[in-house]
Amino acid sequence: MGRRTSARMTAPFAASRGAHAPSLSLAGGLALVLVVLAFGAVMIGPYGLTPAQVLSALLGRGEPQAKIVVWNIRLPRVGAALIVGAALASAGACYQALFRNPLVSPDILGVSAGAGLGAVAGIFLSLPVAAIQGAAFAGGMAAVGVVMLVGALVRHADRTLTLVLLGVVVGALAGAATSLLKVMADPYDQLPAITFWLLGSLASITTRDILPALPAVALGLVPLVLLRWRINVLSLGDEEARALGIETGRTRFVVIAAATLVTASVTALAGVVGWVGLVIPHIARMLVGPGFGRLLPVSALIGAGYLLVVDTLARTIAAVEVPLGVLTAVIGAPFFVWLLARGRRGWS
Known part of the structure; x- marks a missing residue:
């Protein structure tokens, strides 16, 4: 192995030496900022609340109207924004590291297009809200499942490029089917609901909507945390990863499945919310470098605050x-x- 390859293999790990304490301090500071932002978000709205009113409502005291606003409207929405932002940013950081491409976002394999098709089909069929969310989740997982299945059948080709191209194809087909359903939908009732969902919203979120998404998001994030070192190695390329003893095929499958589960869960909750998984990992990478063990929590914290x-x-x-x-x-x-325009370097 040549000097250039050796330097490339050690780059993400060398950047992390001696950086654990600053990273922990940064994560603690971001968590504190997140608490302040969440408290402020509970106060702000058409029915404005003072800090004293919010604290009293959180303790179960104070005016009945303030308690209703805090517990039934503001807190579920704030909690959903935190979960969706953290999940999308985490999935984006994972996909960018896995595909070694800073232009990759969580919908690269068609998960958002599939979830959109599922939700639009549910709205078109006049299903209840819970069924629409379930259809969106199933659509997102099915889209990525098709990509992975067809990708496994395609041999003698670059694995990463094959998955990306298949994601584009599946996403285009799902988008075409979504457009067809929009044309066929009732223009006075169903079409506005479809359009609003496809643009993303937390307007009608309740605690009952959030609870089913929490286990799925947690189930997807746990493998990403446990496999953080292997994700670092995969970001170097398949040859280097195999040289370091990583079974690339199985590891890539587990990581993609986990990131897709996270993305599909929050897309079913909030609709299609773009740019979070694309931009936020870049900001986190500027702060802590490319090491995935530090990048994942910082991306999650910044993503949660940003979407809030x-x-x-x-x-x-x-x-x-x-x-x-x-x-x-x-x-x-x-x-x-x-x-x-700034010309960020460091991905080669």
Whole structure:
């Protein structure tokens, strides 16, 4: 093995030497900021609350109306924003490391398009909310399942490139089917609901909606945490990973399945929310470097805070609620252009 290859193999690990204490301090600071943002988000809204009113409501005291607003409206929405933001940012960091491409986002394998098709089919069939969420989850998992199945049948080709191309194909087919259902939908009842869901929203979130998503998100994040060293190795390429004793095929399958489970769970909860999984890992990488063991928690914390701020803006900046996907694109696109112009290095 040559000097260049050896340096490439040790790069993500050399960057982490002596950085554990600063990383822990950064994570603690981000967690503290997240608590402050969450408390502020509970206060802000059409029915404004003071810090004293929020604290009293959290303790089960104070005005009945304030308690209803805090427990039934604000806290479920704040909790959902934290979960969705953290999950999408974590999945984005995982996919970018796995595919060795900073332009990769959680929907690279068609999970968002599949979830969108499932939800649109549920709305088209006038199913209840829980069934629509279940259909979205099933659609996202099915789309990635098709990509992985067909990818396993394609031999004598670059594995990573094959999966990406199949993700594009499956996503295009799911998008076409979604468009067909939109054309056939009732323009006065179903079409507005379909359009709003495809743009992402937490407007009608309740605690009952959040609870089913929590086990799925946790089940997906646990393998990503346990396999963080192997994900670092996979980011070097298959040849280097095999040289270090990693069974690339099985590890890649487990990581993709876990990241897809996380993405599908929160997409079923909040609709299609773009840019979070693409932009937030870049910010985290600027702060802590490419080591996945540090990148994952920092991405999750920043993603949770980012989507919480965006959701608070979505419900306060206009008389009509702005879809999350609109705001994340408006904020994320200029930042990504700046990032490209800045010429970030370090991915080779």
